Amino acid sequence: MTANQALEPAIRVQGIEKSFKDLHVLRGVNLDVMAGSIFALLGSNGAGKTTLVRILSTLLKADAGTATVHGFDVAAKPGDVRESISLTGQFAAVDEVLTGRENLVLIAKLRHLKNPDAIADDLLARFSLTEAGSRKASTYSGGMRRRLDIAMSLIGNPPIIFLDEPTTGLDPQGRVEVWQTVKELAKGGTTVLLTTQYLDEAEQLADRIAILHKGTIIQNGTLTELKRLLPPAKVEYVEKQPSLEDVFLALVGDTGETDTADDPTDGTVPAGKDLR
Amino acid sequence: MTTHVLSDTGVLTSRSLRHILRSPDTIITTAVTPIALMLLFVYVFGGAINTGSDQSYINYMLPGILLITIASGIAYTAYRLFLDLQGGIFDRFQSMPIARSSVLWAHVLTSLVANLVSVAIVIGVALIMGFRTGASIGVWLAVAGILILFTLALTWLAVIAGLSAKTVDGASAFSYPLIFLPFISSAFAPTDSMPGPVAWFAENQPVTSIVNTIRALFAQEPVGSDIWIALAWLVGTLVVAYAFATAIYRRKIS
Numbered sequence: 001m002t003a004n005q006a007l008e009p010a011i012r013v014q015g016i017e018k019s020f021k022d023l024h025v026l027r028g029v030n031l032d033v034m035a036g037s038i039f040a041l042l043g044s045n046g047a048g049k050t051t052l053v054r055i056l057s058t059l060l061k062a063d064a065g066t067a068t069v070h071g072f073d074v075a076a077k078p079g080d081v082r083e084s085i086s087l088t089g090q091f092a093a094v095d096e097v098l099t100g101r102e103n104l105v106l107i108a109k110l111r112h113l114k115n116p117d118a119i120a121d122d123l124l125a126r127f128s129l130t131e132a133g134s135r136k137a138s139t140y141s142g143g144m145r146r147r148l149d150i151a152m153s154l155i156g157n158p159p160i161i162f163l164d165e166p167t168t169g170l171d172p173q174g175r176v177e178v179w180q181t182v183k184e185l186a187k188g189g190t191t192v193l194l195t196t197q198y199l200d201e202a203e204q205l206a207d208r209i210a211i212l213h214k215g216t217i218i219q220n221g222t223l224t225e226l227k228r229l230l231p232p233a234k235v236e237y238v239e240k241q242p243s244l245e246d247v248f249l250a251l252v253g254d255t256g257e258t259d260t261a262d263d264p265t266d267g268t269v270p271a272g273k274d275l276r
Numbered sequence: 277m278t279t280h281v282l283s284d285t286g287v288l289t290s291r292s293l294r295h296i297l298r299s300p301d302t303i304i305t306t307a308v309t310p311i312a313l314m315l316l317f318v319y320v321f322g323g324a325i326n327t328g329s330d331q332s333y334i335n336y337m338l339p340g341i342l343l344i345t346i347a348s349g350i351a352y353t354a355y356r357l358f359l360d361l362q363g364g365i366f367d368r369f370q371s372m373p374i375a376r377s378s379v380l381w382a383h384v385l386t387s388l389v390a391n392l393v394s395v396a397i398v399i400g401v402a403l404i405m406g407f408r409t410g411a412s413i414g415v416w417l418a419v420a421g422i423l424i425l426f427t428l429a430l431t432w433l434a435v436i437a438g439l440s441a442k443t444v445d446g447a448s449a450f451s452y453p454l455i456f457l458p459f460i461s462s463a464f465a466p467t468d469s470m471p472g473p474v475a476w477f478a479e480n481q482p483v484t485s486i487v488n489t490i491r492a493l494f495a496q497e498p499v500g501s502d503i504w505i506a507l508a509w510l511v512g513t514l515v516v517a518y519a520f521a522t523a524i525y526r527r528k529i530s
Contacts, residue, residue: 054367057371058370058371059367059370059371059529061530079373082371082372082373083373085371086371086372087367087368087371089364089367089368090364091363091364092364093363093364093365093367093368094365095291095363095365096363097294097295097298097299098291098294102294106287106291107368107372109283109287110284110287110288110369110372110374111372111373112280112283152368
């Protein structure tokens with residue numbers, strides 16, 4: 001089975017069901033994620049995204065169906081699955097009492113790697129955290145904490161990474177930072193399964209997008225394929241989101257274009273009205 | 277995977293010991309209340325209590341104070357475990373290829389170290405206040421052994437609380453009855469001075485036999501049957517608490 005891993009999808013989910021008491025969270029989920037791709041699982045709160053990620057990362061057992069990750073069945077070979085994955089959960093799983101550097105060393109030691117100190121220094125540099133490396137993680141901004149969180153997930157170069165709502169709660173700059181990181185990961189050949197409730201995030205990052213709604217995948221395809229399905233009004237709504245963000249980024253002096261002039265009314269641009 | 281149990285436990289224990297080093301107030305807070313009680317009982321109430329023995333009151337009540345120290349210290353173990361569960365780092369550990377029992381053992385060993393430090397601080401203050409014993413090294417080791425067993429038994433109770441709590445307050449609230457238990461025992465006054473039902477409870481609850489054993493050891497008197505009753509309670513509680521805690525843990529991570 002492991003011999004033809006390259007030909008198999010990195011993640012294969014077939015008929016996964018999960019209930020919590022009377023609540024049927026997942027009602028038969030099917031999806032394949034190709035190795036080296038970024039796969040976005042899109043859905044509103046309570047759609048079951050986190051439950052599916054928890055099943056795939058061996059934190060939860062499914063009631064029915066099968067799932068294989070990197071060729072290993074999650075129920076039968078959880079140990080092998082854990083060797084192949086990293087989970088970045090919904091809430092940044094960093095140790096706030098430890099420094100950024102100590103967090104990285106901790107994970108490197110738990111993965112039984114040689115030279116944990118060198119690994120930590122390398123990742124601090126890659127994630128622009130060298131300066132902050134000796135500070136407690138509790139002093140980090142949301143974006144820095146998430147970057148540290150993702151850096152911790154990269155230790156040991158797992159072939160598959162799960163990112164559960166990696167940008168929820170981040171400001172626009174933080175989101176852009178995380179997006180860049182994810183793109184670089186996929187360039188390096190890592191398979192990324194990320195969940196998000198933000199349309200533009202899926203649009204920015206994903207090779208394939210699946211929409212999870214009420215416990216089943218209702219659509220699964222590339223962005224172009226999905227766009228063809230959506231009524232035009234919806235498309236316009238999606239495209240409006242990044243433009244507000246561009247304005248914000250331009251105003252606070254980050255990336256993006258600087259055309260702030262198209263405001264005929266009385267300059268009430270930064271009203272802080274987040275449409276999401 | 278079992279080959280990593282020791283190294284993983286070591287790595288995770290040094291992590292949570294670092295937590296304690298960075299907030300030493302948890303150890304100080306643990307020691308402050310028993311020290312305050314000790315001052316109160318020795319200098320305020322103690323003169324009015326007839327212990328029926330010829331030892332000084334501080335010698336009489338120190339064993340109970342040590343148990344109170346540990347009972348309040350283990351609340352922090354439940355608290356730290358609960359925070360790990362809440363913060364997501366617990367999930368990260370569980371999704372990694374590490375020995376799963378090491379996550380709990382790290383908290384248990386940390387609890388042991390922290391409580392022994394608190395106990396040492398309290399004994400130090402007691403010595404300044406006039407506590408004296410002619411106990412040999414062997415007797416001290418016996419006392420240490422009993423306190424370690426007591427800490428482990430209560431720590432596994434704390435693990436149950438930490439794993440099953442819904443709120444931070446819930447995680448530490450379980451320790452209040454444990455802290456209170458020594459007051460209805462032979463720790464501060466002889467049980468035969470208490471009214472019937474209270475005396476019956478005091479004589480038959482675990483703290484009395486443990487207190488009597490430690491007191492007899494320090495005074496170099498025969499421990500009698502108390503030590504066996506104490507050991508039975510300690511080992512019994514430890515085994516039951518460990519079994520429950522690991523069962524809850526297994527259900528949580530399966």
